[in-house]
Amino acid sequence: MGIGLTCVLLLGAVLVFLKTSPQFGGKISKNDVRIFEMSKNFKAGKFVNESPTKATPSLKDAYRILKLLSQKQENTVPTKEISVNKLSDESFAKREKVTRFTWTGHSSFLLQMAEKNILLDPMFSEVPAPHPWLGTKRFSSELPIEVANLPYIDAVIYSHDHYDHLDYETVQTLKNRVGKFYVPLGVGKHLRAWGVAKAAIVELDWWQEAVLGTITLVATPARHFSGRSVDDTNTTLWASWVLFTEQERIFFSGDSGYDSHFKRIGAAYGPFDLALIECGQYNDDLPDFPIHMYPEQTVQASLDVRAKYLMPIHWAAFKLNQHPWKEPILRLEKSAAKDSLRLVTPEIGAMVSMDALDSHRTHWWEVYE
Incomplete structure (x- = not known):
């Protein structure tokens, strides 16, 4: 009886959390659906990939995945905290004409382009999960700059609504100091639920464009999935x-498995001066879930979009899969060398100027185990 009562109480607590926590974001309205139905990427009430893509496990997959997750893996997190370069509060106060950027870890960037301050997938919380108990901590205890000390942000760009990219606490801190939020279709529901004014949100379908000053922004395809709760995949x-x-020209991959869309993006908008492409959180034991890329595919994607320089992202901040934490960059270096592909690998928090990319080919991870 005691065990049963405990289970009931735990289930009740979970249901209350799912229903009341603001972390889960907003709900899609009937009007939203009417808009989505005009997109060829929306079918039978869900958004779809261009190629058939298995993204969420079925009951038949559950045992295999649980077995893989239960296997002990070595070196999945650094043995000591990763240090980051600290930016002064004035670092981005002056709007330079030459583009420069700072990687704040994972897939997050502070970009200054055409005298505009832009954030890409800003995720500044300690844990990429709806509750701190449900995820692993960031590999570094500090950020290059405190969120409250960021300059005015002309635009925030989100690739999708997963917790390691779209973060509730970050939005709460930023929302009154941002000009526009640019998001894929539907992601605006979360921002509106979190108090962002509807007029400040621009939602785009694939291949749609928007203009920010002299910058053209284009939402382009990716091969992934979305969802923040159990019922909104x-x-x-x-x-x-x-x-x-x-x-x-800069390309930002967000999260994506490898597919033919990279070549089409390269044909339509390349060549790119710099490509920021995901390289991490894959699982070699789950090749039938093509929602992330292996490092060798990251190199091929960079070649497909016709990038002059490649910077790997989506690694070195969180443990979101079972591979050793340094494996993505080691595999990437080996593969890139075969194709003479130029890499940009700055330390987290280093300010990088687009006219000095070669000076940021570092091996900062070698001092960590």
């Missing part, structure tokens, strides 16, 4: 992004 779209001016 694929009710919002996911995307990669292209940012370009007359002088420069």
Whole structure:
């Protein structure tokens, strides 16, 4: 009886949490659905990938996945905390004409382009989960700059609504100091639920463009999935992004498995001066879930979009899969060397100028185990 009562209480607590926590974001309205139905990426009430893509496990997969997750893996987190370069509060106060950026870890960037301050997938919390108990901590205890000390942000760009990219606490801190939020279709529901004004949100389908000053922003395809709760899988779209001016072109992959969309993006908008492409949180034992890329595919994706330089992202901040934490960059280096692909690998928090990319080819991870 005691065990049964405990189970009932725990189930009740979980249900209350699912229903009341703001972390889970907003709900899709009937009007949203009417808009989504005009997209060829929305079918039978869900967004879909261009190629058939298995993203969520079935009951038949449960045993296999639980077995893999229960296997002890070595070196999945650093043995000591990763240190980051600290930016002064004035670092981005002056709007330079030359594009520069700072990687704040995982897939997050503070980008200054065409005299605009832009954040890509800003996730500044300690744990990428709806509750601290449900995830592992960031590999570094500090951020390059405190969120409260960030300059005015002209635009925030999100690739999709997963917790390691779209973060509730970060939005709460930023929302009154941001000009516009650019998101894939449906992601605006979360921002509206969190108090962001509807007029400040621009939602785009794949291949749609928006203009920010002299910068053109394009939501481009990705191969992934979405969802923040148990009942909202694929009710919002996911995307990669292209940012370009007359002088420069940058590609940001968001999260994506490998597919033919990279070649089409390269044909339509390449070549790119820099490609920021995911390289981490894959699982070699689950090749039938093509929602992330192995490092060798990251290299191929960079070649497909015709990038002059590749910077690997989506690694070195959180443990979200079972591979050794340094494995993505080691495999990437080996693969990139075969194709003479130029890599950019700055330390977290280093300010990188687009006219000095070669000076940020570092091996900062070698001092960590």
